[in-house]
Amino acid sequence: MTQLIDKPPAKELPSDQLIELLRKMMLIRRFETKAAEMYTKQKIAGFLHLYNGEEAVAVGAISAVNDDDHLLTHYRDHGHALARGVEPERIMAELFGKDTGVSRGRGGSMHLFDVEKSFMGGYAIVAGHLPLACGIALANQRLKNNRIVLCIFGDGAVNEGEFHEALNLAVVWKLPIIFMCENNFYGMGTDIRRVSAVIEVYKRAAAYAMPSKQVDGMNVLEMYDETLKAAERVRAGEGPSFLEAICFRFRGHSMSDPEFYRRKEETQRWRELDPIITFREKLTKDGIIDDDAFRSMEAEIEDVVNEAVRFADESPDPPPEALFTHVYKEDA
């Protein structure tokens, strides 16, 4: 289902697609806030990493690649899955550990999979999925299927050996991958400035002669445009590209994070750049959306998220016998 028509640059996007970008960001925000609520109600357990504040990165980038381009990401993965179009109710059901979840209750929040949508998973070993991205890209290259890989990870991943191994191999084999670092300045409670010799992450790609760029991750249109350009280059067979999205998570690392390591003022400053508020303002100024339309979209999203919770809540637990299935792929 490769799209036949090339995607237009942001300035040529028709109104309905601009509104769709806003809608997706709003859906992610509402979904995440609801997930937090469900966690406090103990409907959701385990680690829960929320994406609030970073919506523009997922929505901008994922809208700029094709629906059948492979997507791999880290454990903070709800936003990426929603941006790819994975059904909210099946994601919520996964967070609830239900049989109707995308991973049938085996993965939870950190391990969403929807292979039909080329959403190849959320991975919880920091940088552990970068090598997989290389392999999927190698297969795409060999099968000449015109698909590329978008591989998303955090700033914490860039000091892992696998980050360097993967970047090197991708360049040597000219693999069709966009490596995208979500630099939100913190890996759990550790400020990147305290642990990284080079804090401008995009510069690290230069060590491997890979085209790279820093992008404003609070600006959905900039994310869209830069990903689009990178995707064109990568799809043309010119090898991998690297994007560093500068962003900020508005909430703690996970639900159990009291945020002792950063000052409230820092978060407050970033909240003023809220990607949803600023984009709504832009669309209003440009006459693309008015208050009524915005409010009815909000109400619609409220319904979608409530329905996701209802679906998850009413879904059955995985049956006990499911414990032993899929450890191995059963022979045909």
Next chain:
Amino acid sequence: MAEMSFRDALRLTLREELLADEKVILMGEDIGAYGGSYSVTKGLLEEFGEERIMDTPISESVVVGCGIGAAMGGLRPMVELMTINFSLLAFDQIVNNAAKLSYMSAGQISVPMVIRMASGAGSQLSSQHSHSLEGWYAHIPGIKVAVPYTPRDARGLLKTAFDEQNPVIFIEHTALYARKGEVPDEDYAIPFGQAEVIREGTDVTLIGYSGSVYQALGAADILAESGHQAEVINLRTLRPLDVETIIASVSKTHRAVAVEDDWKFGGFAGEIAAIIMEEAFDELDGPVARVCGADVPIPYAKALEQAALPSPQQIADAALALF
């Protein structure tokens, strides 16, 4: 029947797989231009070209991860990790990705790939190059572990590994590469989970895998001199494990010795002993004995290295103590 070396049996099989399926690719350090550290892939680059026989950087983790990804993406990769010692740098990829993706994705993803690696001590390479970690891999649900002993095993098990829809760790003891044996001419495969009774006997069962089968067979010769007929089992795969063959043999001999080069503490021989006790306790005339590598890093000096590895005499002594 043709007589060929373990190494040639592997190469023949790889070549057949490459010819049979365009999606088969081989990746690894020095498998191409150099011809493979143990010459298993010699000549394949010349025949199949760089697109199929891919020399990689010395980056074990990304090489294995790339193989997993390639399998996810529709290719049929075989990754050669020069030796099991270096596989430790890829352990995360094997344990956290290869072994988990089918399960965590509820079967949406499968990882049909083969990871080959040389293993074992005995060549005076000292502690960092002499590991036998087969048992570590066998510990992990989600992967399968093949441990061939004969050239016939090498070919038949590798064939099955390429038919598998799951990740297979294929472990080759370095002492076996040059050893020759009969290999059937016709197409054949050895199913996983099917051990071989490589020597029949009635008095004691010696259970080994990979290189340790050789030591067990030596022990059987020694035991025969004192009139004890040992049965020797070549396990061929550790996961799945052919429990049935082990139990059938022990039910006949009532004595068992598990042999491996790896360390005894927490090792696979202990697993065999436990299974026998769980499933055939009443058949036993005495405790299951274990003869394993000494509980030390493997040293360089020949005399020390030999002392650290199970010998036929040690195995025979352990067996005799059961009578």
